[in-house]
Amino acid sequence: MHIEPGLVDGGKIWLSYATAAGAGGYALKLAYDSARERGVLSLLSRSAATTALVFSFFEVLPHYPVGVSEVHLILGSTLFLIFGAAPAAIGLALGLLVQGLFFAPFDLPQYGMNVTTLLVPLFGIKAVAGRIIAPHTPYVELKYLQALALSTTYQAGIVAWVAFWAFYGQGFGMENVTEITTFGGAYMLVILVEPLVDLGVLAVAKALHHLKGNALLERRLFEGV
Numbered sequence: 001m002h003i004e005p006g007l008v009d010g011g012k013i014w015l016s017y018a019t020a021a022g023a024g025g026y027a028l029k030l031a032y033d034s035a036r037e038r039g040v041l042s043l044l045s046r047s048a049a050t051t052a053l054v055f056s057f058f059e060v061l062p063h064y065p066v067g068v069s070e071v072h073l074i075l076g077s078t079l080f081l082i083f084g085a086a087p088a089a090i091g092l093a094l095g096l097l098v099q100g101l102f103f104a105p106f107d108l109p110q111y112g113m114n115v116t117t118l119l120v121p122l123f124g125i126k127a128v129a130g131r132i133i134a135p136h137t138p139y140v141e142l143k144y145l146q147a148l149a150l151s152t153t154y155q156a157g158i159v160a161w162v163a164f165w166a167f168y169g170q171g172f173g174m175e176n177v178t179e180i181t182t183f184g185g186a187y188m189l190v191i192l193v194e195p196l197v198d199l200g201v202l203a204v205a206k207a208l209h210h211l212k213g214n215a216l217l218e219r220r221l222f223e224g225v
Helices: 014-038 040-059 076-083 086-102 105-132 144-169 174-192 194-207
Strands: 064-066 069-071
Touching: 014 040, 014 086, 014 105, 040 076, 064 174, 069 194, 076 086, 076 105, 076 144, 076 194, 086 105, 105 144, 105 174, 144 174, 144 194, 174 194
Parallel strands: none
Antiparallel strands: 064 069
16 A cells, blocks of 8 residues: 655655644544553553554565555454554554564655555544444454445545545646556455455454453454443
8 A cells, every 4th residue: 555655746745744643643542542441551462463463464465566556455444343443553553664664664755645544544444333333232243244344444545545645746647547546446356355354353253252351352342342
């Protein structure tokens, strides 16, 4: 999902700092709420797990340059369901930062755009989950269509943000529109995979019901809180 270097030039890149600050501020609010509910140690443990997973997703899982960006299997909805919104947001931001610092320094100028593109759709998942998952329903009881809705929300959000940065940086020329469309079409194929991953992970979690109450996992995973 990485925004390609040069897509937005230095004169316009300031906007990414503003959007990243806004996304980061909301992530900090979620982190504060999570620490109050489950304790700081639980938040730190889950955030460490998501950071390691996000870094491995970027470095190990297949990713291909398509159009204006890259297609990744980020598994944002999986992270949300297993670890919660705040740890998922922290893991996405830190995993991306670690990759940039140690393996892809050429991506650091685009960090604000990339982190915005990852986090805002995650917040969209949180909002959609509150609407389509009945109160007191544990996440291990989710159905395919619910998992599909969460995954679609995340992937569509990523495509929308990448398109925004591309139009903002390069305008509405035919070549740019074609590259954005190509990227969007390729990225939406992830929707065919991610809900199945979600359901598979949730099925494993359901079989491990003795982990209920574990500080490393989202409480809603097993409990209908």
